[in-house]
Amino acid sequence: MVTLADVAQHAGVSASTVSYVLSGKRTISALTRERVERSITELGYHPNAGARALASNRSNIIALMMPLRMDMYLPVMTEIAIAIATHARAHGFDVLMLTSEEGPEAVHRVVGSGLADAIILMDVELDDARLPLLRESGRPAVLIGLPATTTGLTCVDLDFTATGALCAEHLAGLGHREIAVIGEAPAVYERRTGFAERTIDGLRTRARALGLQVLHRPCEGNYAAMAGALAQIFSERPDVTGFVVQNETAVEPLLGLLRQHRRAVPEDISVVAICPEQVAVHASVRLTSVAIPARDMARHAVEQVVAKIEGRAGDEVVLLEPELTVRASSGPAPAPAA
Amino acid sequence: MVTLADVAQHAGVSASTVSYVLSGKRTISALTRERVERSITELGYHPNAGARALASNRSNIIALMMPLRMDMYLPVMTEIAIAIATHARAHGFDVLMLTSEEGPEAVHRVVGSGLADAIILMDVELDDARLPLLRESGRPAVLIGLPATTTGLTCVDLDFTATGALCAEHLAGLGHREIAVIGEAPAVYERRTGFAERTIDGLRTRARALGLQVLHRPCEGNYAAMAGALAQIFSERPDVTGFVVQNETAVEPLLGLLRQHRRAVPEDISVVAICPEQVAVHASVRLTSVAIPARDMARHAVEQVVAKIEGRAGDEVVLLEPELTVRASSGPAPAPAA
């Protein structure tokens, strides 16, 4: 193994000089710098991560705690995770993957051992068991999601309240008077993951202001569950002309079933989805949607966490503005069947 | 920060004793062990990862290189990644997430710096640019997937050749004479990811032996592409009665379109999918399928890699036996339309 000392000897300088060439923490003459750099490449030197972590008290690793749950539409989680890894690399950090299976314990382990300089938590619940540990650990942390109390924590999330409101507005603006919301699986609400509740709250509040009737149905994302929910909605509220879907896996079942019910989209029924762009664009009907900005969330999370590691940031709540893109699935409400 | 020395002092023993209590590498009297363990919990001691890595030359980290590509059905990749993380933890390892964006470079960086003790590569191509680097690095590595040459490497994968054969057999056994294969997106074949080619090869070989006609169509996983492919298949080969699908995202489009074409599944058309169990079970028709054993692959990969790190294993190619589960989407071939 090539060590820093080897490089120093090969270049005819001291160890500290090599170190400073690497870190750029003091000015080096062009000549020495060049010599050192040549030696580095010639010898194929790679600084030892462990030694560096020990001496500098920094691992240059960010831990990312991902959910295991299968009810949390994995593609979004995955996209966020990949984007986090990519951005972290751009800041010189690697990403350590933790699963929520290990539970709050993992926070201790990783942060206590200095394995990671900071933690990013995904899929945060309103009253998350990991938060007390995090706060007392004092380590930099960023949450993706919004817990009940955010004091002492930095959080990044889509503004789901505004998202719900935006959907209500869009449908009301098109003349719809009665709409149904296909929500996440019941388990998501029971777990109190926040975003689902905030969406429906935001939607209801705005709907009330706009004189829009709202029926909310949590729903598993499969054909059978969707078929049941839909049948019930149409029997209870035959005048529903608009749907808001906040469950990516329910999108296709819904569209397929509407076809079976002989309801044309958007002529008879308008559909607005809250989902990743990709799902909206590739669905059997191009969906009017509010995008879940996975990349943006990842970018903000990494920037916040890096800023905290470097001591240049405090706690902050970053709520991303929702954007609704009109596509082929929404249109004017049909004239009431005389 | 609490150090090992602090614990030693508090327990009234030497540093090495504490170290050995932790590692179990030598026998310790019950009394001392207990005293040390008490001190550890009382002081809230966590061994410093960097120091440990430096002294022991082991980081207890496994690097996992994941694909970024969006054409690679992410849920399977994610499931594998999560399962790898879980199993790795069970062996005392953490998992560092690398994206393939960094390219072969990342192999150098992570392995050269001693950041990771080993690497697991996902989404390996037949002639993968990362392999030469890996081989010469000499670090333990396991591939998920099967490259063209496996010398000096351990590989874990589903036996896709056998998988293709199994699908052909199942349909032939039901009396089908002419089948179509809906393959992965063209890009997947162009990239030469191996598994797609092996599947079709295995299927063709067995089909020939069984007197089965095969039409193969690579296909993007969306409605539009699927609609085009399907129309063409039915016009070129009106007598096709069986489909094999190896593209998870094409499953629902195919089923939806078959309905639109008024072909009943399985009465008119049988469908066999090569996909994760979850997709097969939750599809609008419960699909006869060969499962992609994400968890098993992850388990084998971790076991192999840990064995290699500990020097108790050589290179090996582990091919998992495919299993076909009959569900509602396949049945006897319809009698030829007189």
Added chain:
DNA sequence: GTGAAAGCGCTAACAG
């Protein structure tokens, strides 16, 4: 602009 040297916290001989 550069060197020398003191650790960082832990492991693993070596010594008893």
Added chain:
DNA sequence: CTGTTAGCGCTTTCAC
């Protein structure tokens, strides 16, 4: 069964 001690490879004062 336990203690002593010499590093592991790097960063960072302190000194020039």
